[in-house]
Amino acid sequence: MKNFFRPLQIGSLKLNSNIFYAPLAGCSDLPYRQMALRYRPGIFFTEMVKMEALIRFDPGTYRILDYEAGMHPIGAQIVGANPKIAGQAARQIEELGFDLIDLNCGCPVDKVTKDGSGSGLLKTPEKLGEILSEMVNAVKIPVTVKIRMGWDDKNIIAPEITKIAEQAGAKMITIHGRTRQQGYKGFADWSPIKESKEVAKEILVIGNGDIFDGASALSIFEQTNCDGILISRGTLGAPWIFQDIVETLEGNTPPPKSNEQIKETLLDHLEKILAYQPQRRALLDLRRISCWYLKKSEGSKVLREKLSRIGSLEEAREVINVYG
Numbered sequence: 001m002k003n004f005f006r007p008l009q010i011g012s013l014k015l016n017s018n019i020f021y022a023p024l025a026g027c028s029d030l031p032y033r034q035m036a037l038r039y040r041p042g043i044f045f046t047e048m049v050k051m052e053a054l055i056r057f058d059p060g061t062y063r064i065l066d067y068e069a070g071m072h073p074i075g076a077q078i079v080g081a082n083p084k085i086a087g088q089a090a091r092q093i094e095e096l097g098f099d100l101i102d103l104n105c106g107c108p109v110d111k112v113t114k115d116g117s118g119s120g121l122l123k124t125p126e127k128l129g130e131i132l133s134e135m136v137n138a139v140k141i142p143v144t145v146k147i148r149m150g151w152d153d154k155n156i157i158a159p160e161i162t163k164i165a166e167q168a169g170a171k172m173i174t175i176h177g178r179t180r181q182q183g184y185k186g187f188a189d190w191s192p193i194k195e196s197k198e199v200a201k202e203i204l205v206i207g208n209g210d211i212f213d214g215a216s217a218l219s220i221f222e223q224t225n226c227d228g229i230l231i232s233r234g235t236l237g238a239p240w241i242f243q244d245i246v247e248t249l250e251g252n253t254p255p256p257k258s259n260e261q262i263k264e265t266l267l268d269h270l271e272k273i274l275a276y277q278p279q280r281r282a283l284l285d286l287r288r289i290s291c292w293y294l295k296k297s298e299g300s301k302v303l304r305e306k307l308s309r310i311g312s313l314e315e316a317r318e319v320i321n322v323y324g
């Protein structure tokens with residue numbers, strides 16, 4: 001069996017592996033990445049930040065970009081549709097010490113696409129290329145782009161965008177095999193990833209969409225010949241998924257996680273949230289994160305209800321310990 005797991009070089013940046021954790025708005029915060037760090041995916045990301053907010057030095061935006069010294073290699077992602085400020089925004093990311101900067105061309109929400117940002121850029125490929133060029137000219141770190149395969153099923157343009165991105169100097173393109181119109185419905189279609197890999201000369205092509213375990217990771221590599229993969233929702237409540245995937249790609253069967261392991265990891269994650277977030281926010285996060293970890297277990301509805309009433313980590317600890 002071919003082992004698709006390997007190191008990857010993105011421009012000047014050397015990565016230990018070609019399996020990445022995605023930018024996830026509202027999820028891939030500092031505690032999420034502290035947990036993910038134990039398993040060392042090739043690279044992980046902070047969530048998307050608006051170019052406009054960056055260049056006006058918005059404190060909330062800067063907080064999203066928090067990371068710790070041991071977290072390299074780490075990527076940041078910017079979102080916006082104004083080529084005039086793209087270079088400045090990219091420079092600010094570089095000055096913060098990030099190893100890579102990605103342009104978001106996949107976000108489907110109206111609030112973002114209404115000014116042509118996120119997946120809105122799929123409607124203006126020329127502008128997308130222009131923004132990437134501005135970023136590439138402004139920084140030394142590798143510039144990359146993440147797209148959906150098209151705006152709708154009549155406009156599947158991933159291969160075309162791959163060529164445009166390559167020409168603009170981007171070193172990597174990540175393709176989510178869904179259209180903007182699809183949102184998160186249906187299954188990801190990986191064939192545009194394969195077609196993009198076929199037209200790519202130098203640019204690396206990363207597959208994304210519906211990778212939830214070792215088997216789906218192996219399938220996307222086999223079906224598309226992509227250079228690497230990006231896992232998104234599959235990381236939520238499973239910071240170890242990288243290790244499970246590597247085991248599978250190396251021909252082994254990853255051992256199932258025991259309830260005890262899950263509980264311990266969850267409690268550890270909760271501690272990290274409490275150390276990072278103010279009390280009120282921490283309690284909200286605590287409920288959300290608990291559901292990620294426990295969603296597959298039996299009786300999680302009762303637990304969810306209990307957790308919605310907790311007022312401290314102590315209470316959370318008690319409720320979770322009794323469970324399972």
Ligand SMILES: Cc1cc2nc3c(=O)[nH]c(=O)nc-3n(C[C@H](O)[C@H](O)[C@H](O)COP(=O)(O)O)c2cc1C
Nearest residue numbers: 022023024025047048146176209210211231232233
């Ligand atoms: C809650 C949530 C937040 C997301 N935030 C971002 C983001 O900030 N930037 C981005 O490029 N993609 C974002 N995505 C999209 C994912 O990175 C990914 O492309 C998509 O979920 C498909 O991959 P998956 O099937 O492995 O989840 C987000 C997805 C979800 C579910």
